[in-house]
Amino acid sequence: MDREEIIQYLKSNLKEQRYAHSVRTEETALMLGRIYHADLEKISVSALLHDCAKRMSYQELIEAAKKYQIPLDDNMMCNLKVLHGPVGAKLAEHELGIKDEEILGAIAFHTIGDTQMTLVQKIIFLADGIEPQRSYPDIYKIRHLAKKNLDLAILLYIDRTIGYVLAKQDYLHPKTIEVRNVFVKTVKEQRGKKSK
Ligand SMILES: [Fe+2]
Numbered sequence: 099m100d101r102e103e104i105i106q107y108l109k110s111n112l113k114e115q116r117y118a119h120s121v122r123t124e125e126t127a128l129m130l131g132r133i134y135h136a137d138l139e140k141i142s143v144s145a146l147l148h149d150c151a152k153r154m155s156y157q158e159l160i161e162a163a164k165k166y167q168i169p170l171d172d173n174m175m176c177n178l179k180v181l182h183g184p185v186g187a188k189l190a191e192h193e194l195g196i197k198d199e200e201i202l203g204a205i206a207f208h209t210i211g212d213t214q215m216t217l218v219q220k221i222i223f224l225a226d227g228i229e230p231q232r233s234y235p236d237i238y239k240i241r242h243l244a245k246k247n248l249d250l251a252i253l254l255y256i257d258r259t260i261g262y263v264l265a266k267q268d269y270l271h272p273k274t275i276e277v278r279n280v281f282v283k284t285v286k287e288q289r290g291k292k293s294k
């Protein structure tokens with residue numbers, strides 16, 4: 099599937115605003131991809147498709163999760179807004195014929211992240227949260243850091259997300275903590291190396 103076909107698919111399957119967000123996420127992800135020398139082709143496809151399941155209702159997402167054998171444990175059922183990540187990856191694979199595991203992972207992980215993200219997957223995760231129309235306190239700091247230290251920017255972004263969830267007294271998926279701890283370790287290691 100080339101870019102034009104993906105664009106056509108998104109235009110007919112996403113609301114206009116979501117489509118525009120996907121294109122902005124692609125722009126931001128490509129900007130980061132150039133800085134960190136990532137595979138720009140994979141970044142483009144992953145970013146454009148990351149929200150491809152966003153049009154689905156919670157009920158439809160649950161049905162799709164059952165169909166594709168995505169585990170629906172209590173954490174997922176209490177946090178249904180993250181389900182469009184893993185379901186989106188399955189749609190991309192089965193409806194759009196995307197076979198690349200790294201791209202499918204980038205789509206699946208964009209909502210919570212993962213403890214073993216590749217460079218492309220990290221970039222998609224962050225670009226989704228800092229594309230130009232996103233607005234929240236400290237976003238300027240995260241955008242600035244994104245160009246200098248991707249791992250530290252992601253750690254700040256996860257911290258901001260956790261803070262937001264706590265402030266809303268909302269359900270926090272425990273994997274968020276696991277993912278955060280991986281970035282805490284990475285950032286500590288980087289600081290240790292620098293001070294030697
Ligand atoms: Fe999303």
Ligand SMILES: [Fe+2]
Nearest residue numbers: 119148149226
């Ligand atoms: Fe998104």
